[in-house]
Amino acid sequence: MATLSEHPSAKIRAGEIPGRMPIELDRVSHNYGDRLALDNLSFAVQPAEIFGLLGPNGSGKTTLFRILSTLMVPSGGTARIEGFDVSREPNRARQQTGIVFQARSLDLKLTVAENLKHQGHLYGLRGETLKTRSAEVLQRVGLSDRANEYVETLSGGMQRRVELAKGLIHSPAVLLLDEPSTGLDPGARRDMWQYLKTLRDQEGVSILVTTHLMEEAEHCDRLAILNQGTLVALGSPLQLKSAIGGDVVLFETASPEAARTLAERMGARFGVQPSVLGSTVRLERPDGHRLVTTVVEAFPGEIDGISVARPSLEDVFIQRTGHRFWTDAGEKEA
């Protein structure tokens, strides 16, 4: 960006100028009729980072993705891509953005090269420039030898790679991916993440990925965790996990009632504040293993199982929302 040449000594990274973040949300809200899908979301994606949007189904990820891809106007607030308001200047924002939708968007009756050519035309590329660029992105995703095959003859994993090539044809500064690993086998998933990291490191592309998979979220530089349309946590996976004090200890009991009684008695006896999830009592402690022996000796016969673990992203979610990642409430928006 221009700021780099203007302040060569200031060591300001280009995107850190206000209004020029790759993605910037300012009090974005959205409602479908009476139902509030997004509630006052504000955060920004830094240049050249992989930013994850993690949340269960119904958390508002899809709604936010639609707004960022300019397919829907938010009911309130502003969303900007490279400084362009997605509601007021959708075409300027679209120029900066490459999008990989969750569902297939390729034309099956066309060849790989024809699909890319068509996509290039939509972004104003043509002639030699388009040919060169098309060859480049195909080489990037390792499909140079498939250029003239019909998309319908490719495997699901290869089609995903073509989707990625399609999203990158106009060298966007920002790449949006909606649940990109849907339908990919573990090997293909690994390849995809490797490729996204290369894009970030070598071309400085800022990448936003939505996901409902914890292990996927671990790959991201930073994460926003959404729950029922609100932002419940923001930070790197490591930061978020270390914000939880020490270990996570889980005590399995016979029933939810037993769990509640146990939690109360533990609270009274040790001065801790455990939480109850179904028939499990959950506790965060710096010295988890020591607590386990004490508790088991104190309440013999009431505990069916114990686990002590380093906190996971799911623990972050539980800590911030008070319920599990997968609940029935999450089934509202599929």
Added chain:
Amino acid sequence: MATLAATAPRAVKTASPGIWLPAYSLWVREIVRFYRQKARVAGVIASPLIFWVVLGAGFAHSFNTGAGSSSHYLGYFFPGSVAMIVLFTAIFSMMSLIQDRNEGFLLSVLAAPVSRSSIVLGKVLGGATLAAIQGIIFLVFAPLVGVHMTPVAIALSILAIVMISFELTALGFAIAWPMDSTQAFHAIVNMLLIPLWLLSGSLFPLSGAAGWMRFCMMLNPLTYGVEALRGALFPDTPTQFSLPVNLAVTAVFCLLTFAAAWAIVNRRTNKPSA
């Protein structure tokens, strides 16, 4: 590519692809998709042929009472037949719009920096091209009903067919855009299109109709297209309106249907758009 460092300045691209390049690309796609589906190609060529053979054979025997009357009516019916063939191809080609939407293809077009009129133009021209080709193929049978195929007659008929194709495809686009199932589209199309054709002067002339029916026929965009085609093919037979009037009214309807399609596509909502 790999030559850029992580903090390399990115040029902010502001160039717009314009209207014509994306429209051209969408048009090419319609044509390519068409000829890759051999059944569709066969249908386009065979259906006018079958239609005419059956029709011709039927009329020749059923209305054989008065001398010359059957061939006379067959001549009258000719422009209406062309209109019907064009109507079905034009409208049903816009079913591809619903397919594009359901297959996700449309989503990536809508998220591209393409003006909405470019999308309408590309899709409508694509569908109209296919419909017009089919209508023009049907002109081969014109000499059989006593048409003198002079260069002027050919040029004017092609012009009329192209305009009919365009207005009907644009109409189909406007109907198909808000729909998410081809079944719903079929239902609406049958409810709307059959009357549209019946009341276009294809079967019986405008001059013979009275009252509300005449009124409906006057409002029907297809009436003027069919009249224009009739005027082009049979310059000596009197029509309700003159050929220039018919062509002009059809042109206006082309603009109106296109504007309707454009307006429908341009609604940006805060509901999911695709």
